Amino acid sequence: MTNASGTTKQTIVALVADRPGVLNRIASMFRRRNFNIESLAVGHSEQPDLSRMTFVVNTAPGSAEQVTKQLRKLIDVVKVSDITDEPMVAREMALIKVKATPTTRSEIIQFVEIFRADIVDVSPDSLVIEITGDEDKIDALVRLMRPFGLKEIMRTGRVAMPRGSASADAEDQDEELRYRANGGKPDGEK
Amino acid sequence: MANRKKMTGAQMVCESLLREGVEVMFGYPGGAILPFYQTLPQYPKLRHILVRHEQGAGHAADGYSRATGRVGVAVATSGPGATNLTTALATAQMDSSPMIAITGQVPRSAIGKDAFQETDVTGVSMPVTKHNYLVMETRDIPRIMKEAFYIARTGRPGPVLIDIPKDVQQEEAEFEYPDGVDLPGFRPVLDGHPAQIKKAAGLIDEAQRPLIIAGHGVIISRAYAELLDLAEKTGIPVITTLLGISGFPGDHPLHMGMPGMHGLAWNNLAIDEADVIVAIGMRFDDRVTGKVSTFAPRAKIVHIDIDPAEIGKNVKAHVPIVGDVKRVLTQLNQHVTARHDHPDRKEWRRRVDKMKKEHPSLRIRDAKGLLPQYVCSALSEVTHGDSIIVTGVGQHQMWAAQHYVFRDQGTFISSGGLGTMGFEIPAAMGAQVGRPDKTVWSVAGDGGFQMTLPELGTIAQEKIPVKFAILNNSFLGMVRQWQEIFYQRQYVATPLFSPDFMKLAEAYGMMGLRVKDKAGVGPAIHQAMKHDGPVIVEFVVVEEESVYPMIPPGLSVNEMIEEPEKMVAMQDSKEASS
Numbered sequence: 001m002t003n004a005s006g007t008t009k010q011t012i013v014a015l016v017a018d019r020p021g022v023l024n025r026i027a028s029m030f031r032r033r034n035f036n037i038e039s040l041a042v043g044h045s046e047q048p049d050l051s052r053m054t055f056v057v058n059t060a061p062g063s064a065e066q067v068t069k070q071l072r073k074l075i076d077v078v079k080v081s082d083i084t085d086e087p088m089v090a091r092e093m094a095l096i097k098v099k100a101t102p103t104t105r106s107e108i109i110q111f112v113e114i115f116r117a118d119i120v121d122v123s124p125d126s127l128v129i130e131i132t133g134d135e136d137k138i139d140a141l142v143r144l145m146r147p148f149g150l151k152e153i154m155r156t157g158r159v160a161m162p163r164g165s166a167s168a169d170a171e172d173q174d175e176e177l178r179y180r181a182n183g184g185k186p187d188g189e190k
Numbered sequence: 191m192a193n194r195k196k197m198t199g200a201q202m203v204c205e206s207l208l209r210e211g212v213e214v215m216f217g218y219p220g221g222a223i224l225p226f227y228q229t230l231p232q233y234p235k236l237r238h239i240l241v242r243h244e245q246g247a248g249h250a251a252d253g254y255s256r257a258t259g260r261v262g263v264a265v266a267t268s269g270p271g272a273t274n275l276t277t278a279l280a281t282a283q284m285d286s287s288p289m290i291a292i293t294g295q296v297p298r299s300a301i302g303k304d305a306f307q308e309t310d311v312t313g314v315s316m317p318v319t320k321h322n323y324l325v326m327e328t329r330d331i332p333r334i335m336k337e338a339f340y341i342a343r344t345g346r347p348g349p350v351l352i353d354i355p356k357d358v359q360q361e362e363a364e365f366e367y368p369d370g371v372d373l374p375g376f377r378p379v380l381d382g383h384p385a386q387i388k389k390a391a392g393l394i395d396e397a398q399r400p401l402i403i404a405g406h407g408v409i410i411s412r413a414y415a416e417l418l419d420l421a422e423k424t425g426i427p428v429i430t431t432l433l434g435i436s437g438f439p440g441d442h443p444l445h446m447g448m449p450g451m452h453g454l455a456w457n458n459l460a461i462d463e464a465d466v467i468v469a470i471g472m473r474f475d476d477r478v479t480g481k482v483s484t485f486a487p488r489a490k491i492v493h494i495d496i497d498p499a500e501i502g503k504n505v506k507a508h509v510p511i512v513g514d515v516k517r518v519l520t521q522l523n524q525h526v527t528a529r530h531d532h533p534d535r536k537e538w539r540r541r542v543d544k545m546k547k548e549h550p551s552l553r554i555r556d557a558k559g560l561l562p563q564y565v566c567s568a569l570s571e572v573t574h575g576d577s578i579i580v581t582g583v584g585q586h587q588m589w590a591a592q593h594y595v596f597r598d599q600g601t602f603i604s605s606g607g608l609g610t611m612g613f614e615i616p617a618a619m620g621a622q623v624g625r626p627d628k629t630v631w632s633v634a635g636d637g638g639f640q641m642t643l644p645e646l647g648t649i650a651q652e653k654i655p656v657k658f659a660i661l662n663n664s665f666l667g668m669v670r671q672w673q674e675i676f677y678q679r680q681y682v683a684t685p686l687f688s689p690d691f692m693k694l695a696e697a698y699g700m701m702g703l704r705v706k707d708k709a710g711v712g713p714a715i716h717q718a719m720k721h722d723g724p725v726i727v728e729f730v731v732v733e734e735e736s737v738y739p740m741i742p743p744g745l746s747v748n749e750m751i752e753e754p755e756k757m758v759a760m761q762d763s764k765e766a767s768s
Contacts, residue, residue, distance in 0.1 A: 017375065021324070025316060032317050069499035075321045075341060078375040 007058040009038065011084045011160050012068060017076040018044070018051045025074055026053070035059065035067050039092075039157025050078060054159045083162050090160040094138045095120070096129040099149030108148060115141050126151055194366050199328040199359040200229040203292065206335030207236055209367050212263050214239060214254070214623055215292075216247040216616075220267020222307060223294030225359035239623065239652055242644035244271050246616035248278020249642070252287045253617030256603045257578060258624035259412060261342050262287070267294045269307030272353070273314060277610060279349045280318035284607025285433060286410060288347035290338055291315075297357040298326065311353045320348030325355070328363040333371075340371045345378025346497040347410060378496060382511040382518035390468070390492040390509045391525035397466035398534045399488075399541075400426045403449065403478075406433035406606070407471015407495060407515040414599040416519035417470065418442075423523065425530035427542050429457050431472045432587075433606040436596035440575060446542070450478040452588045455549035455739045458747045460542050464489045471495060471515040474504040475607065476743075484746035494518050549752065551739055552592060559732040560707055562586065562661045566593035569631065569659060572715040577629040578603060578621050582614035582638030585667035588737040590633045601628075612641030618656045619649055629657065629719060636662040636688045643694075649724050650698040657718045658726045660691060663733045671736040675751075695726040703727045 016022050023042060030037050038056040045052040057067055064082070071080045100108055105127070112119055112129055115137065121128035131141055135158065142153065197205065203226055207215070214237040219227045230238055241247040244266040251262030266272050272293040282289045296305040312324045321341050323334050331354070338350040394400060408417050417437060421428050421444050428438045429446045438445055449457035458480075461467065467489045472478070479485040482504060493500075493507035494515060501510040511518055529535055554563045566589045569577075575597040581587040581604045596602050603621055605613040618632035639660050649656055661667075670684040695702030701721050703714045705728070718725040739752045 021312065024313070028316050066499065066503060069503075073497070073499050075373060075376045 007036070007060055008064060009084070010055075010057045010059050010064050010067060010082060011088065011090065011158065012055040012057060012071070012080060012082050013160060014053045014055070014071055014077055014081075015045060015047075015050050015079040016053055017078065018049050019076060022051075022076045025076060026071070029070060029074060030057070033066070033070055035063070035070075041157045041159045043159075054157070056158050081162075083160060087163040088160050089163055090134055090158050091132055092135055092138055092156055092158050093130070093132045094142075094153060094155040096131065096142065096145055096150065097126055097152040098129065098145045099125060099151060100127045101125070104148055108145070111141065111144050117141065194364040196362050197365045198225065198229065198362050199325075199331050199354065200226040201232070202328070202331040202363070202365050203335065203354070203359070204229055204233040204236060205365060206332055206367065207263065208233065210261065210335070210339045212261070213237060215263035215265055216241050216250040216254075216620065217265030217292075218244050218247060218267065218271060220271045220294060220307070222268035222296055222356045223265060223271070223292075223359075224267075225356060226265070226292070226294065226354075238265075239648060241616070242647050243642070244274035245277050245612070246619075246642055246645040246648065248275045248289070248291065249281065249610075249613050249616035250620035250623070250645075250648075251289050251291075252278060252282045252285075252613075253580060253603055253620030254624040255282075255287050255289055255620075256285075256617075257600070257621035257628075257630075259410075259600070260288075260624070261290055261339055262620060262624075263290045263292065265292045267307065268296055268311070268356075269309045271307075272311040273309055275351075276315060276318055277608075277612075279315055279351065281605050281608045281610045281613060282349040283318050283320065285605065286347050286406060287349065288342040289349040290342055291319075291349060291351040293351060293353045294359070295324065295353045295355040298355045299357070301355065311351065315351045318349070319351050320346075322351040322353065324353045325358050328358050328361040331358075331363075332365055332367045336368050337371050337373060341373070341376060345376070378514075379498075379512045380496075380514040380517050382494070382513040382521050384521070386509055386511045387518070387521045387525055390511060391522060391527075393466055393490055393492060393509060394424060394426070394468060394522075395527045395529065397426075399464050399538045400424070400466040400468065401446075401460055401464045401489075402426050402428045402468045402470060403431065403461075403472055404428055404434040404437045404470045405431045405472025406437075408434055408437035409600045411471065411496075411515040412599070413471075413516035413519050414438075416516055416523060419523050420468075420519055420526065423528045423530060424526055425532070425535040425539065426468070427460065427539065429461070431475070431478055431606075432591055432604065433602075434472060435591055435604075436598065436600055436602040439597055440595035441597055444539075448591050450475075451480065451741050451743070452592070452737050452739065453478075453741075454551040454592065455750060455752055456542065456545035456551070458739075458741065458750060459545050459549070461486050461489070462747050463541075466490050466492065468492045469494065469507075470519070473500045476504070479505065480741045481744055481746040549739075551752070554593075557732055557735075560705070560711070560729060562589050562663065562729070562731040562735060563593050564708060565659065565661060565711055565729045565731065566590050566633065568711045569633070569715055570594040572712055572719070573629065573631070577601065577631045578625060579631050579633055580604070580614055580618035580621055581633045582635060582641075583609040583611050583668075584635045584638060585663070585671065585735075585737050586633050586635040586638075586661040588668075589661070592737075611635075611638040614638050615642045615645045615649075615658075618658075619645060619654050622654050622656045623652075630655075632656055632658045634658055634660045635667055636660060636664065636686055637666040640686075640688065646694070646698045646700070646724075650700060653723060655721075655723050657724070659715075660726065660728045661731050662688060662691070662728050663731050663735065664688070665733060667735075668737070670734070674734070674736060675740070675742070691726055691728040698724075701725040704730065706730045
């Protein structure tokens with residue numbers, strides 16, 4: 001999708017070595033290449049010694065492919081997939097601390113229930129809400145909470161995964177790139 | 191296990207260097223790298239050359255690697271030693287030169303405490319290396335050394351830095367050198383995709399006005415014979431980028447010379463007319479393309495490069511082929527049709543030859559004083575185009591690139607991508623150490639020469655017989671040229687005082703020759719060649735001479751300035767309009 005400034009939001013997932021400095025290496029490459037990271041989420045993967053990262057990048061027209069290619073060049077990056085145009089599950093988690101008085105508390109709780117979020121902490125003058133969903137859903141709840149008085153918001157940024165049997169790691173569109181992913185063995189004519 | 195020997199980290203580094211076939215390294219000692227240095231006497235096969243500044247060590251290792259195709263090694267201590275290397279690392283990174291930098295680091299317990307001579311060198315060098323390591327366990331040294339050399343020389347080559355804390359160098363562990371590497375994130379593709387090769391061959395066969403643009407990749411991959419084969423079989427003229435120079439014989443009838451900002455006029459015009467461009471191991475640098483939107487407007491582009499990220503980065507490729515240039519060209523040569531004598535090709539070559547005649551870019555005009563172009567041309571004649579030419583950056587570099595006819599592969603060594611002034615002395619030194627069989631000429635400007643001039647001390651100490659040709663125009667010449675063209679001759683901070691180069695030669699115990707006129711050029715070059723040691727030849731050249739043709743930065747081919755007269759006219763019209 002293209003936004004008003006002409007940039008496109010790209011969702012990329014990468015499998016990277018779980019070593020000190022790898023995040024720095026990746027972030028440094030993005031900054032150096034003038035790519036604009038909107039969010040970056042990191043965590044362990046199903047394989048030991050490898051982490052999985054989800055990037056959301058605002059890319060200028062024509063530079064979408066460069067982002068994945070430059071990522072692939074890093075020695076610590078094992079696999080990269082751009083899943084922007086694929087069926088995927090994308091989620092973000094947020095903790096929202098909102099002011100709550102005895103008069104507003106029940107109204108806030110109603111909203112939280114509608115959004116299938118949870119209250120995870122209660123204090124005399126505030127509540128902490130935990131919500132999981134896509135960015136739009138979280139944005140919507142934040143908008144609703146704003147009039148009550150937002151004290152603090154903590155969002156994780158997007159984590160994403162392609163749906164069903166499609167494995168992110170085998171989904172390179174570009175013929176040349178898929179060739180590379182096969183370790184240099186031709187994968188037959190199309 | 192019995193065959194596993196206990197060693198210190200420093201010994202492990204030396205053992206690893208030997209196993210990687212290293213014979214020489216350029217370096218400068220200091221506290222944090224001392225354990226390594228104190229181990230060197232146990233390894234007499236490892237020659238160490240003491241430089242005068244770590245930047246010199248880096249450029250020397252780079253020059254060595256470009257001249258030999260082997261991996262150059264530079265050594266420095268922690269902090270300032272390592273940061274001094276960064277210019278050389280960036281140069282090697284931009285020009286894909288395989289290099290290993292070994293730096294000392296403060297002991298592990300002191301890391302992060304702002305200890306004496308501590309710098310986060312892996313952090314500092316991250317953007318200017320292909321990869322780097324901070325070694326935190328002695329037992330990791332063999333694996334890291336193996337990986338570092340593999341990464342430096344495999345795929346698209348580049349510099350790799352290994353930062354080793356002092357106590358890691360001192361500590362003992364068992365040494366076992368691995369046979370291979372396990373790097374799941376690093377698997378360069380070497381062979382071109384067969385379907386893409388066929389597509390490319392089809393496009394080349396059908397082309398009516400094709401051109402080859404050959405870059406540094408041809409030299410790095412040593413694909414001289416394959417490129418020659420492709421060109422001769424198809425009859426396609428070959429343009430060489432700055433770093434592609436000496437990738438194709440300079441005296442071959444299909445040789446076109448350099449394109450771009452200071453490219454020979456016909457190349458840019460031919461690119462403008464071409465219908466197919468076969469871009470081989472080159473990356474469409476802005477100094478080649480000028481304004482990208484007007485570059486090769488009629489051409490379909492076949493882009494061959496080992497680095498997939500280069501394809502489509504600056505210019506769209508119609509047929510991308512990822513792979514090693516030598517292998518891809520071998521594959522391609524099997525599929526292209528021999529069309530050298532086809533009427534279309536003959537017609538295109540006639541057209542190109544006509545452009546050459548109409549645009550005499552290489553004509554050396556008559557002048558009162560000594561022209562730098564004349565010096566480069568004479569150097570080419572006297573050396574029969576068979577010397578290794580190492581340049582810095584600026585006017586002298588462009589004149590050498592334009593007027594020297596390179597006959598042998600990989601004999602032009604120059605800082606292309608980064609444009610590093612000061613490259614010429616240490617890189618020439620490294621090239622000469624790697625290629626004692628060749629005469630190495632460092633073509634230098636008076637500006638760049640003074641940037642790394644202390645390395646003359648290294649050259650004198652090691653008796654490295656480099657010949658220096660300084661084109662002294664008493665200016666920072668290229669900047670002066672820009673001031674002339676774009677700032678109405680306002681020469682700010684470009685007039686340059688130089689030391690008496692003859693006395694300097696004497697001070698370092700070298701032969702010194704000064705030439706002020708045409709008649710002296712040939713004899714001085716001959717005399718320098720005959721001398722068994724380093725020689726400084728200072729050519730006192732015309733001061734306000736500029737490099738032409740020139741396409742001003744960001745402009746397109748039809749805004750090319752071919753001759754000074756036209757430049758002056760352009761300037762007058764600018765003044766009139768402002």
